[in-house]
Amino acid sequence: MLTLIGLGIYDEGDISMKGIEAIKMSDEVFCELYTSPWQGDLKILEKVTRKKIELLERSDLEENSKKIIELAKEKDVAVLVSGDPLVATTHSALVIDAKKEGIDVRIIHASSIFSAIAECGLQIYKFGRTTTIAFPRENYFPESPYRVLRENLEKGLHTLFLLDVDFENRRYMTVKQAIELMLEMESRTGDGSFTEETACVGVARVGSPDRVIAYGTAKELKEAERVDFGASPHALVVPGKLHFSEEEYLGFLKIPKQNNK
Amino acid sequence: MLTLIGLGIYDEGDISMKGIEAIKMSDEVFCELYTSPWQGDLKILEKVTRKKIELLERSDLEENSKKIIELAKEKDVAVLVSGDPLVATTHSALVIDAKKEGIDVRIIHASSIFSAIAECGLQIYKFGRTTTIAFPRENYFPESPYRVLRENLEKGLHTLFLLDVDFENRRYMTVKQAIELMLEMESRTGDGSFTEETACVGVARVGSPDRVIAYGTAKELKEAERVDFGASPHALVVPGKLHFSEEEYLGFLKIPKQNNK
Numbered sequence: 330m331l332t333l334i335g336l337g338i339y340d341e342g343d344i345s346m347k348g349i350e351a352i353k354m355s356d357e358v359f360c361e362l363y364t365s366p367w368q369g370d371l372k373i374l375e376k377v378t379r380k381k382i383e384l385l386e387r388s389d390l391e392e393n394s395k396k397i398i399e400l401a402k403e404k405d406v407a408v409l410v411s412g413d414p415l416v417a418t419t420h421s422a423l424v425i426d427a428k429k430e431g432i433d434v435r436i437i438h439a440s441s442i443f444s445a446i447a448e449c450g451l452q453i454y455k456f457g458r459t460t461t462i463a464f465p466r467e468n469y470f471p472e473s474p475y476r477v478l479r480e481n482l483e484k485g486l487h488t489l490f491l492l493d494v495d496f497e498n499r500r501y502m503t504v505k506q507a508i509e510l511m512l513e514m515e516s517r518t519g520d521g522s523f524t525e526e527t528a529c530v531g532v533a534r535v536g537s538p539d540r541v542i543a544y545g546t547a548k549e550l551k552e553a554e555r556v557d558f559g560a561s562p563h564a565l566v567v568p569g570k571l572h573f574s575e576e577e578y579l580g581f582l583k584i585p586k587q588n589n590k
Numbered sequence: 591m592l593t594l595i596g597l598g599i600y601d602e603g604d605i606s607m608k609g610i611e612a613i614k615m616s617d618e619v620f621c622e623l624y625t626s627p628w629q630g631d632l633k634i635l636e637k638v639t640r641k642k643i644e645l646l647e648r649s650d651l652e653e654n655s656k657k658i659i660e661l662a663k664e665k666d667v668a669v670l671v672s673g674d675p676l677v678a679t680t681h682s683a684l685v686i687d688a689k690k691e692g693i694d695v696r697i698i699h700a701s702s703i704f705s706a707i708a709e710c711g712l713q714i715y716k717f718g719r720t721t722t723i724a725f726p727r728e729n730y731f732p733e734s735p736y737r738v739l740r741e742n743l744e745k746g747l748h749t750l751f752l753l754d755v756d757f758e759n760r761r762y763m764t765v766k767q768a769i770e771l772m773l774e775m776e777s778r779t780g781d782g783s784f785t786e787e788t789a790c791v792g793v794a795r796v797g798s799p800d801r802v803i804a805y806g807t808a809k810e811l812k813e814a815e816r817v818d819f820g821a822s823p824h825a826l827v828v829p830g831k832l833h834f835s836e837e838e839y840l841g842f843l844k845i846p847k848q849n850n851k
Contacts, residue, residue: 337606338699345701346610346638347603377607413701415708421839424711428842436709438599438701438797440606440674443714445699447676450685453704458718458747484741486719536699578682581689 331401331427333414335439336360339536341369344409348437352378355407357400361419363387364494366501366562367411368537374409382409387496394423401432413441442535442564446489449530449542449566450578457481461491462507462565464500475514478567479522485570492563501561504531508551508565523547523567530566530582533558544582556584592662592688594675596700597621600797602630605670609698613639616668618661622680624648625755627762627823628672629798635670643670648757655684662693674702703796703825707750710791710803710827711839718742722752723768723826725761736775739828740783746831753824762822765792769812769826784808784828791827791843794819805843817845 332351337343352358358380360371364387371382385393385408400406414420414436427434447453460477463469474490481488490511492502508531511523525548533541543556550556568575593612598604613619619641621632625648632643646654661667675681675697688695708714721738724730735751742749751772753763769792772784786809794802804817811817829836 335701342608342611343606343699345598345604345606349607350603413705413708416705416714418713418835421708421711421713421835425835425839425842428839435799436706438604438706438709440596440699440701441705444674444677444702444704445697447674447682448697448699450682452679452682453677454720454722456719458745459715461715480745484719538696574679574682574686578686578689581686 330405330433330435331397332405332407332435332437333420333424334407334409334437335413335441336367336369336409336411337439337536338412338441338445339368339534341371341373343369343440343536344374345437345439348439349378351437352380352407352409354405355380356404358382358407358409359385359393359397360409361385362411364496365411366494390419394426397423398426398430398432401427402430413438413443416441416443440536442489442491445535446532446564446566448535449532450582451487451530451566451568451575452572455487455569456489457484457486457569459489459491461493462502462510463493464495464502465510472514472518475511475519475523479520482522482569487569488567490565490567492565502563503561504533504558504563504565505551507563508547512547528568530568530579531556531558531563532566533563534560535564542582543584544579545584549584591666591694591696592658593666593668593696593698594681594685595668595670595698596674597628597630597670597672598700598797599673599702599706600629600795602632602634604630604701604797605635606698606700609700610639612698613641613668613670615666616641617665619643619668619670620646620654620658621670622646623672625757626672627755629795651680655687658684659687659691659693662688663691674699674704677702677704701797703750703752706796707793707825707827709796710793711843712748712791712827712829712836713833716748716830717750718745718747718830720750720752722754723763723771724754725756725763726771733775733779736772736780736784740781743783743830748830749828751826751828753826763824764822765794765819765824765826766812768824769808773808789829791829791840792817792819792824793827794824795821796825803843804845805840806845810845
């Protein structure tokens, strides 16, 4: 059997009780954290579960997948992944490979930014499609986030922007960088959907006690002295049409007032 | 301090380790489960945490809210809610009330259908807005789910339909009922966005070992003998444009083949 276990949104405390029990019951435990901004300590999970956890390297992802599938034919194999499993397409592919071999697959869910973003005070039912802002590379400057924003705004919907992780160079995109990139898209092909006056919510370390959630214009949020988002992971939200209760909640997150601690 | 703690998607095993610790550290622990299809046993959580958990009744929600806010001024108060906190607008309102009084608020996240739905094999990034299908009542037959579906399909996006809970009468909407209601909307004001031939994914008890996830036409899914979804909670998904890897995954969920156990 193959069990995919979500580690949850921030650190080793975000795994579920069920996840801990499933690790304890497994014969072999692997962990795949490549491209993930998870901030936990696997050693603590090893101590709690008394199991050795083998960290998988991205470099041999295909090899790893084969190894896991072979092992899961005979043994109970657990694979730990950050957030909620299957949000990353890599892990869907592993499930497909297992199903092809007739291996039982179980998914143990955990917290994810997809619902945790409701902590910024916007109703989860009013979010449109989610998109990711990627670091530009040579001859590569994807503008799809701008198009997704425009589509959502046309329907009055909120947009969650996930921010790129460049794991090889240990670069995690910040709220400020995301805003600069959106402004660059605006200047290239925009129609006014994202300007310095656009109201935004910047979030950092959701799920941690020292999270920062700040509401202001794009210009306000990107000016370092106004708000310090601190360490990764960050995410950005552009609200659509606001309900009065959403406005009231956002009022508590306005900079330069104290953040919602 | 007020701590909102997510119980997660299915039962008492879906709370996070952090959630358990937070209950242990609290002076008073309440639980609000009204309108929630959570299937867990609070007694087990009481045993694990050695805390008394007081179940709140909806009938005095406003009273309860006042009581909690008053207590949280002096003590560490925890409120347990199903899924990920703040997905329900009720709990956002409680946070706003606490912030107005200057009370520190902490959110402990947990699994939610909003990301767990990826278990049906569809990429979470390709979902549009989520909507809820409500039980019709006298002179009340909301057709907004149909409009949301149409908007999402126009963009090639998938749609997650959450299904109504009529807690007073202990009625939980089933996949079959949801499909009948969507077909009724189609016949009233539809344009062909949802017919008996529409491909759907019906899901039941996501997060539980005996979950059912089945892919077929609306007609196939609503015919009881073809697939038995069993006990609540259920949800319905209508896929938009499919990536080939999504098609491959859905192939494993096709009825009347064995469901993905």
